[in-house]
Amino acid sequence: MDGLAPLFQRIDVKPNGSILLGNFVNADGFAKKQVRVVTHAHLDHLGGLQKSHSYQGMILMTPETFVYASNLYNFKATKSKVKNMRYGNPIKIWSEKITFLKADHILGSVQVLVENEKGLRVLYSGDFKNPGWGTEIVEDVDILIVDATYGCPHMIRDYxxxxxxxxxxxxxxxxxxxxxxxxxxxxxxxxxxxxxxxxxxxxxxxxxxxxxxxxxxxxxxxxxxxxxxxxxxxxxxxxxxxxxxxxxxxxxxxxxxxxxxxxxxxxxxxxxxxxxxxxxxxxxxxxFSDHADFEDTIFYIIQNKPGLVITDASRSGKCAEALARYLKFRYGIKAVARPSQLSMLL
Ligand SMILES: [Zn+2]
Structure with missing residues (x-):
């Protein structure tokens, strides 16, 4: 997408699944950032966690995610590195404010909102279902990075x-x-x-x-x-x-x-x-699924009123592309799948 290259330096989805959320914060994969957020304890969101523990300054997660990561996935942590966060209790890292919001997925799951000193609001959904009641809606988000597990239009659960x-x-x-x-x-x-x-x-x-x-x-x-x-x-x-x-x-x-x-x-x-x-x-x-189906994913996106949507193609390539296309041509919402499938092949 034209003109977005400078933005992708700071806010992007990388091929290793890491979600860049600003100058200092990333989520769900290793990145050379000060702070790593873990949205929830599923393996495809825990990639490089031990490496993050060694090289990143701080790791933020809910107490539930910590219990899962340390018991089921052998995450070894020093207490000083991991900060247990609760919903709605923001933390400020230099110029960026990080807030955890409720996501209905597994116990302890969160969405992450990062706001910078210029007022830019970047929301990463993490995995979620039941938008509007189980999963909180934020509204007036500048950039929304959204999970696209069921981003293909036929993926609907009527029941x-x-x-x-x-x-x-x-x-x-x-x-x-x-x-x-x-x-x-x-x-x-x-x-x-x-x-x-x-x-x-x-x-x-x-x-x-x-x-x-x-x-x-x-x-x-x-x-x-x-x-x-x-x-x-x-x-x-x-x-x-x-x-x-x-x-x-x-x-x-x-x-x-x-x-x-x-x-x-x-x-x-x-x-x-x-x-x-x-x-x-x-x-x-x-x-039985813990993810929003296609209809609920669209509902979640529209309710958040984003200026730009980045669909997560690192975890669901084809459906992330389909979702971005649908948002653009059906709703006129600016949307792009990242990383592009071409860069995944390189
Ligand atoms: Zn998950």
Whole structure:
């Protein structure tokens, strides 16, 4: 895009996934900046974190993100380097003010707003869903850098407002088949699922691998309540005749684990755009996502009233291009996908 080259020196998305937010601040990847923000603890946002810890002056994250990063992803930190931030409590680094805003994604997720002394407002969405209620709208943003996971126009979940109820319904059905239910899911989504099921009155014990269990116990110290949870190596789990077993979805995808014959199985998938389908007599796939679909991504962008939109092509190339094109030609919003696909190939 013409005339934007000088801007991209300071505000941009780099091929390593790092989001440049100003002169001193970046997020979700390593960059030679004073401050690194971690918007949430998913692997594609934790890249180069240990390197950032060595070379960048300060790392900002929520306490939840710190619990996940240190327990599940072996992030080793010295206390002086990491600053725990809360929503809406800004911090000033020289001329730039950094504010964390609520993002509905996994526990502890944030959007980041960086404002400089000239009044320029740069917002990075991080990963999010439910814009306007779960995910805060900022309005009058000069530059919005937005996640484009479901930035392709066909990526719509018509049932998204009933996602929670549909999950509960499928768990009920699965329990009629067997009182032991295995749920295959990613970290982050698993915790959301436990909290949903507890809210809907499911009080069965939830069993998970030891380090996942340790993570949840630490999250409980921050005020979350997951009810009865057990680590899978606990002797009591052998004697259970009912329970919800959480298994990381990668174990199924990488064929380290198969659907279990003696239980019912539920697979939570963000890339399946139907409410659910029965894939075997004892197995269901549920279209359950922690990202905004295409419609909600557009809604979020329009509500923020940005002067320029940069769609994140480092994490979702084709859909970032499609989203930028749609914003330009359908709404007349200035938009560009970064990094350009050409520079990704170089
Ligand atoms: Zn994420």
């Amino acid at each position: 998204k407002d009933r996602q929670e109820e549909i999950l509960v319904d499928v768990v009920e059905r699965a329990m009629k088949y067997s009182e032991k239910v295995v749920i295959f899911s990613y970290y982050g989504k698993s915790e959301e699922v436990i909290l949903i099921l507890r809210r809907w009155g499911f009080d069965q014990p939830v069993i998970m691998e030891r380090r996942h269990y340790n993570t949840l116990k630490e999250l409980e110290r921050l005020g979350y309540n997951f009810g009865e949870i057990l680590p899978s190596d606990h002797p009591d789990t052998k004697r259970l005749d009912e329970g919800i077993f959480l298994v990381h979805l990668n174990r199924l995808n990488r064929r380290k684990e198969q659907l279990r014959k003696d239980t019912s199985n539920i697979i939570l998938s963000g890339w399946f755009f139907e409410p659910y389908r029965r894939v075997a007599e004892n197995a269901w796939e549920v279209g």
